[in-house]
Amino acid sequence: MNRLDGLPTCRIDSSRKIEFSWQNRRFTGVAGDTVATALYAGGVRIFSRSLKYHRPRGLYSLDGESSNTCVGIDGIPNVSAENTVLKEGMQVRAQNVMGTPRLDLMGFLDKLDWAMPAGFYYRTMHRPAAVWPIALKQVRKMAGLGKISPDFQMPGRFDEIYPTADVCVIGGGPAGLSAALAAAGTGLRVIVMESRPWLGGFFDFRVCEYRPGLPLYERAAELAAQVEKAANIQVFKNTAMVGAYSNNLITAFQKGEADDPFDERYIEVRAKSVVVATGCMERPLLFENNERPGVMQAACAHRLAHTYGLVAGQKAVFSIGHDLGIEAAIDLFDLGLEVSCVADIRKEGQDRELVEKLAERGIDFLPGWTAVDCSGKTVKSARLCNLDTYVQEQFECDLLVASAGMTPVTGPLCLAQAKMAYDAHTGYFLPRQLPARVHACGRLLGLNDAAAIEVSGQVAGYSATLDCGVSVEEGLRQAREKLDSLAGPAKGCDLVMAPVKGRKAFICFDEDTTVKNIKQTLAMGFDATELIKRFSAAGTGPAQGAIPGHNLALFVARYHGRSSAITQPTTVRDPLVPVHIATYAGAYHDMCKRTPMHDAQKTAGGIMQRIGVWKRARYFSSDTACTAEIENVRNNVGMLDATTLGKFRIWGPDAVKALQRVYISDMSKIREGRIKYSAMCNEDGCIIDDGVVVKRGENDYYFTTSTARAGQTVEWFRYHSRYDNWDFNMVNLTDAYGVINLAGPNARKVLEKLTEADITNSAFAYGGFCEFKIKNTIPVRAMRLGFVGELSFELHVPSSYMQSLWAMLEEAGRPFNIQPFGLEAQNVLRMEKGHLIIGSESEQRTTLNDVGLSFLWDRSKSKAGTVGAVALMHTEKQEGRLKLVGFKMDNAQRAPRDGSIVVDQNVCGHVCIARYSTTLKEVIGMALVKDHLAGEGAQLDIYEDECNGQLMHAHVVKMPFYDVKGERLSM
Amino acid sequence: MALTLTCPICGERNGYEFRYGGEDKGPRPRAEDPAPGHWCEYVHMSPCVAGIRKEWWYHKDGCGVWFTTERDTTTSLEVKQPEKTR
């Protein structure tokens, strides 16, 4: 198809070709095309088949008002071809088609419409109930939009941004741009969103005059240039507003252009004030076969020519109900389209000049006429009818431009909770009551006059400015006065229909709902529009109410014989425009933390895994049983990066009070130089954390928490003292300090080489805390702990020294063949010792008593004053609780998987951890089991996933499994 | 998130930055041996009345203060500037 070249309104560059495929055939479009216009240019008239009746569907609008042009693009179904800018190499496929769009094997369904009345699925497929699952599959095969492979991986780059603005303007047409300029002129920060790839709205493609010598499209360019030039206006093009929430939160999504670093991105704008300037779309004309390919809206035909250089057909019939339709006919005639006639629903009230122009061109003008039917798979002829005499006349044509009137795009206003009401003069739903800090302007208010549209934008812009606390009362007053002097809303066109049954007159294209279906629904007693929508499905498709919204309400009111029946448009919901879930998900920011020893551990062969927010070394060889790592700690010396431990300083006059509140033990008696091990419970007595506390000075403490709790500890302390006004400070040192656990019988020999401090067992015994320097430089906070059950020194040093210390320990330990060990080795080592990890050996319901740590609870402390103590007291004697036990497997060869359940007749608990112990040469583990199984010697029957009923057996034993007397860690 | 809250230190911020800390139910009961029911009542039960509630919020992605503010639970809008906690 040849493009009109040289039109000043064109948005295409016909010299730049873009290759793509349609149904596996090669097509060529041009830069600036949408997928829909490129296909249309390539001669495609049937884009898809309809949901229920498999009727052929074609290009009807250009802004995605229906699912007619939903296609599959690069494997993604239900993409609106109208809203998708063509890109090189796109693979476009028709959907809901068996065979080809032109010859669809399911096309016979169109003849069976009599068998599928309104509410067909609701009424037929539920009895007997067993029918439904089978019917569902068949229905899904025949009806439904698009297909997606279960293995489909969403391609593309997604992003998200959260800008703030003083004023957010939705709609980049003349009203929106005027509003933006008014607000930005006072210095406010303004955001403008426009769903098309350019600004200008409905001025953009029109050649008639704004004022003598200045056509509308040039006026649009003027406004756009001013907006683009303003430093305080941020313009988002290709951006569809999809949601509005309280506090003026506006969500939208933007499609990326070729040089954008994203394909789609989610935008969440918080604005002090919002201006909605979304303008109008067209209200479809109802007649038989009103959705045949070849029938299109006036602006669609008009913009195809002026924006994309495509004359939509050879010979056209116009059946319209507004002056824009006449304007389109004249313009298109001038561009070479043969126009048989222009039928206008209105008997009078047309713009005289336009009617004269029709006469000048010799185009038949038929006021008081409308289309009743058209024939052909794609339009071959149209039948028109006089609305008074019912005289009919047939016209050969391949294009039927049909449009009953205009309808404001009220979706954004409705989402913002504006109250809408029917206005008899314009025939529109107009905002009657706007929420605070939301304004509407332009065609949305029924305005038609170009100047009035712009001035109403200024009024909205100034009103929004006032919301932001900037005084523009004078400007607002002047703009209002000017608006009053300009033309107000024009008289709209009522719902007019030719005398037809409506069996093939579609009120909703997406859901294949006909006028007849609506009549059936009404006859069944559904009277409210909202219920009719539910039952007939009109307006429940991807485009929501875009096609049926206005007509449905008008039709229902006419049926009831009173316009008062029109109250509210049917509800629209966010997202207003279909959005990929991937777009909502945004960019996948897999953020994690590394310890200062990350690289050193990798060099040493560490296999790093994501654990919580950290990347940590899980293994140091491919042996996931970690035999060598474990043996090295038990018999020699190893080192572990324990930096991820939560580390905190708490100080101030009331620091002890805060510690007393959250720890279960008596924290008032911590001796300097000694470590206090304790735990925190929640108010239910359930254990949430354990760690050690040391005293570094008067009212000055340093403590550790488990890795998982590091992020919430300050919050926890502050929450539980929120009523107390205690004077204490806390600082989270987790990232400021690194920790190396030097463990094994040779640990002291290694450390002695690096410090002159006395670290002999008598000076620095198990449970001790001391501070010294390594190589006279690195300040160390050292703790004698024994988590892995061997002599060990936990060395806390500033993060900046960690790499050096790691290297020094490697160096000093070389004569002993020191080796790093990872988390899995530590996991087995501590299990052998019966030490637990909160979250592994406990769950949400596990109390301090349940895990055998009740000795930590100081009962002499105030129970009411200690978080969890009251609940511990209440649950202490409770029966049926899950208790932590140690067990040995009867069969020493295989460990059940962590999380396997313990059963008798019922589920009695689960395995927390079970491993083959290299040290003990048997399989041991810990489990949380019902109290009747918690006694020593009790048999545990373990059900592992996929065990086919073959239970594994174990017996409860006392813990610890290893070094019962605790001699090794106090060496 | 549509909700915004006014932190007494940082000012009005996006609701994403805060964690809910429950309705304001007053300080912990002082009784050393409360009945389990009474204790549960304090720990877990809230009136949850539709309307304006005084609530605790934590500015987790900000300054780390716990503060109270009044929010209308029917609109999820903050109704006035919160009082200072310290």
Ligand SMILES: [Zn+2]
């Ligand atoms: Zn704050």
